[in-house]
Amino acid sequence: MSDPCVLGVDLGGTAIKLGLFSLGGDLLAEHQLPTPQPATPGAVCMAIVEAIGVLDPDGRASAVGIGLPGPMDAEARIARVCINLPGWEEVPLAAWLEPRLNRRVTLANDGNCALVGEAWKGAASGFDDVVLLTLGTGVGGGVMLSGALFTGHHGAAAEPGLITLFPEGPACNSGNRGSLEQYASITGLQRLGADDPAALAAAASGGDQEALAIWDRYGELLGTGISSLVYVFTPQLVLLGGGLAGASAHFLPAVQREVTSRVQAISREGLQIKACALGNGAGRLGAARLAVQRLLSSAPPQAG
CATH class of the missing domain: 3.30.420.40 (ATPase, nucleotide binding domain)
Known part of the structure; x- marks a missing residue:
């Protein structure tokens, strides 16, 4: 058997x-x-x-x-x-x-x-307070507080991609406007002038200045949204997963810069921001x- x-x-x-x-x-x-x-x-x-x-x-x-x-x-x-x-x-x-x-x-x-997987075998192992964002067709995510998933009332909590970034921004399928998903998803990246994320990542790796600038702007927008999440949850760790996280080397510096500039020191004390270890x-x-x-x-x- x-x-x-x-x-x-x-x-x-x-x-x-x-x-x-x-x-x-x-x-x-x-x-x-x-x-x-x-x-x-x-x-x-x-x-x-x-x-x-x-x-x-x-x-x-x-x-x-x-x-x-x-x-x-x-x-x-x-x-x-x-x-x-x-x-x-x-x-x-x-x-x-x-x-x-x-x-x-x-x-x-x-x-x-994704968060349970990373906590079990990946980058969140050993952490109790974690926010994870999945960057792909949409922007999803999960939150772990004191070692347990935070799901809120009726299990509908922790939809970090649906928080508002710009009130008058593009319409979201959730009914919101200007949600983080509209700027940090593949569609959001394409709004910055990038038709194909893989090609954009390859161009940035080759030193293309326009591609590097697009990823930097993407990181700024993502970092702005993450800053709000850090204020709410004060996690030890923010993990980035999904298809776009494979290009994190090109936008993580901008994310870190935004979070450092927007979040007071006590709320980000000891905070780590990095890509998931297990990928997709x-x-x-x-x-x-x-x-x-x-x-x-x-x-x-x-x-x-």
Whole structure:
């Protein structure tokens, strides 16, 4: 009989990333596929079922954790809303998937999953108070206070990408205007004049002054938003994940500069700001970890 294992799934706006893990967090196998377009609930549900069939054809995993870009209900079975995915309001995804997968499913916010993954095996290990931002199609994130996920009333807290940066800025799918997401997401970067983030990063690495200036401005905007979050949570650590974090060497200096200039010294005492250690793998690892905690063990479950 094979050793017990668990599946972690990270649903993003452009890709679905899956991992098959041992209960101790070792990656046994992985799979990735493009997110269906449009990413309607039904299309995503079937894509996940098919992808799990490819990754785990023998049904070795006894539980599945799924990270999604939005808040869940308190029982972690219903996706309340995913503002950047069409049709995602009160979607009972766990109930849809369980009979198709013949195993239990738990849901969580993707930023919280990334934070749980980094706390378990990555850059947040050993820290109690952490803010994490995922920089990609949108800007998500998670907050850990005193070693526990902070999810707030009905599990909807810690959406750092939706705080207001400029009140008259571009409209956000959340209903806000000028949210941090509108400036720190891929779309926000493109507003600064960059069509392709990978090409912009390569140009900056080659010393292109225009590319370096765009990343510097991006870092200023991101750092302004992070400054507000630091005042609220006074974390030990701010972690940056998601696809854009791969270019963090080009914008972290500007982020640090803004936070230093905007936040009083006592509120940022000992603060570290750095990229996630696990890259885009943090979300699927954290989703798997939450599945173990909630569905397969007697460990105290974490919400979100």
